[in-house]
Amino acid sequence: MWRRNLRPRLPAHESGDGSVDDDIRLTSVQRRGLLFTGLTVVAYAAVVLSLWLPDGAPLRGDGGALVPSPLLSGIVPVLFGAFLLAGTVYGFTVKTLSGSEGVVTAMTDAVRNMAGYVVMMFVAAQVIAVFNFGAVVADRAGLRPRVHAPRHEPGTQPGGVPHRGLGDRGHHPDEPVRVPAPGPAPALRTGGARPGTLISRPAIFVVPFLAVWLAILAVFYGFGPPLVPGAGIGFK
Structure with a gap:
């Protein structure tokens, strides 16, 4: 499918003017x-840890617990501060930033x-x-099956868990969560790819993926091989 369907739809790759800059050595300013x-990052991390690890630290949770704690609940702003400090210090040191407007x-x-x-x-x-809202409740662990499916599926299926994961597996190629993963590569090849492009082009893999997963499920149901020793899901 890649060679016959998807790849021919991509424009020819252009490598630019062919010149390659072999000088990738850091200057003294960049090293500084x-x-x-x-x-700066080490000092920032030391401050954060000093507010979390010691007994009675303000960022500890109820009863002095490390997990859960306000630090882990607010990990996003903590990481944002680390990256902001790192980028700002480097930019002002190498003179690529000038003033607050340059940072923004x-x-x-x-x-x-x-x-x-x-x-x-x-x-x-x-x-x-x-x-x-209403009687329908969202599955708050929706991402967990995608990460742990190879280990969890064999153990959960004999317990009566429905095979809803098959639909999720089949749609892995066109999941919106995967849009940022390719980075700038598609944009370089297509001259400005957009999120819709990044979803629509891999969509041709959805039906084959789903067909393969359903075929695997049919094998286990029809012929009854155990998913794990002593646990099968075939017809009784």
Whole structure:
């Protein structure tokens, strides 16, 4: 499918003017910037840990617990602060940033290409939030089966868990969560790929993936081989 369907639809790859810059050595200013950045991140981490690890630290949870704790609940702003400090220190050291406006401009440019994906995820979040209303309850561990399926499926199927994971497996190629994963590569090849392009092109793999998973399920149900020793799901 890749050779006959997807690859022919992609434009020919252009390598540019053919010139390659072999000089990738760091300048003294860049080395100093990396040094200051590393020291800043280490100091930041030391401050955060000093507010979390010692007994009676303000970022500990109820009863002095490390997990759960306010630090882990607010890990997003903590990581944001680390990256903000690192980028700001390096930028001012190597003179690529000048003033607060330069910092804002750099942050804006970094997320500019993600604007379409952010809007799409905002709409998806609203749809998911609908399941919190009424009698329909959302599965808060929706991402967990995708990560642990190879280990959990054999143990959960004999217990009567439905085979809803098969539909999820079949749609792995066109999941919106995978849109940021390819990074700039598709945009370089297509001259400006958008989230819709990144979803629609791998969509041709959905039906074959789903067919293969259903065939595997049919083998286990029809012929009755055990998923794990002593546990089968075939017809009784």
